[in-house]
Amino acid sequence: MSQPAQSQSILLKHPLVGKILTGSRSRSTAATPGLSVYQARAGNYDRFMHFLRYAQTRHMILKDFLPPLPADITVLDVGCGTGICTDVLQDVYPDADIRGLDQSTEMLSLFRERHPHIPAVSGDFNDPDLLGSHCLLKPASYDLILSAGALSEYGDAQAYDLVARLLNERGIFINIGIRKNPIGRLIGAAWGFRPSDPHTIMRICRKAGFSDVSAHQLSWEWFPRTLIDVVIIAQKSGSASFQQTTEQAV
Numbered sequence: 001m002s003q004p005a006q007s008q009s010i011l012l013k014h015p016l017v018g019k020i021l022t023g024s025r026s027r028s029t030a031a032t033p034g035l036s037v038y039q040a041r042a043g044n045y046d047r048f049m050h051f052l053r054y055a056q057t058r059h060m061i062l063k064d065f066l067p068p069l070p071a072d073i074t075v076l077d078v079g080c081g082t083g084i085c086t087d088v089l090q091d092v093y094p095d096a097d098i099r100g101l102d103q104s105t106e107m108l109s110l111f112r113e114r115h116p117h118i119p120a121v122s123g124d125f126n127d128p129d130l131l132g133s134h135c136l137l138k139p140a141s142y143d144l145i146l147s148a149g150a151l152s153e154y155g156d157a158q159a160y161d162l163v164a165r166l167l168n169e170r171g172i173f174i175n176i177g178i179r180k181n182p183i184g185r186l187i188g189a190a191w192g193f194r195p196s197d198p199h200t201i202m203r204i205c206r207k208a209g210f211s212d213v214s215a216h217q218l219s220w221e222w223f224p225r226t227l228i229d230v231v232i233i234a235q236k237s238g239s240a241s242f243q244q245t246t247e248q249a250v
């Protein structure tokens with residue numbers, strides 16, 4: 001599931017789209033689209049997501065999917081960006097030990113402004129040496145890992161291995177990704193990724209060691225996000241199963 005270099009996408013070459021998305025910041029020359037795109041657009045990211053009602057719906061959607069868990073859990077937001085989903089994690093798990101991981105220093109600096117008390121690690125989740133490279137990235141140290149618009153968009157198979165190994169034996173992984181359909185492809189063209197089929201993601205999760213993996217479509221209540229997002233929930237053996245109320249299996 002490696003993503004092709006698409007930082008010079010056709011959409012970005014359109015002067016209006018390029019201006020809205022890139023703002024006045026100069027574009028990075030970094031090799032991976034997952035880095036260069038976000039380094040360049042970090043300053044406009046929240047404004048853009050607000051305009052698309054992403055932040056508001058993220059709150060409501062995530063609250064449906066995040067399971068009830070003990071108060072003192074440890075949670076990692078993988079590809080945390082500016083912290084939009086971390087806001088929800090904080091709301092739902094106010095006593096949890098929450099951390100972020102992202103490779104874009106520009107996104108992380110906005111994350112740190114927004115969440116000055118939440119530790120955030122700078123790192124590439126596709127880096128095979130990332131596990132254990134930082135005190136917040138120790139094996140089996142998380143109860144819950146969330147990734148929204150990051151792992152399934154920019155991660156390769158070993159990023160899923162990383163997630164599985166960061167989770168303890170009862171850990172839960174929740175991924176909100178972009179659907180593989182014409183809208184998803186358009187979004188992918190603008191943000192430098194190629195959407196993956198949920199069945200492919202589920203297969204990779206199982207290969208990474210998750211035993212209970214399911215894909216969920218959003219309820220039509222969240223239209224138009226229903227057409228855009230797909231949620232994968234992967235649990236390691238021994239995890240308590242939990243109920244969601246607004247989605248159906250894909």
Ligand SMILES: C[S@@+](CC[C@H](N)C(=O)[O-])C[C@H]1O[C@@H](n2cnc3c(N)ncnc32)[C@H](O)[C@@H]1O
Nearest residue numbers: 034038079081102103104124125148149150154
């Ligand atoms: C669409 S944003 C999502 C941010 C946040 N989760 C949200 O929902 O607003 C994708 C994020 O993934 C990060 N990212 C992309 N590739 C990455 C990688 N290989 N390692 C770590 N972070 C990565 C980007 O820097 C960016 O902040």
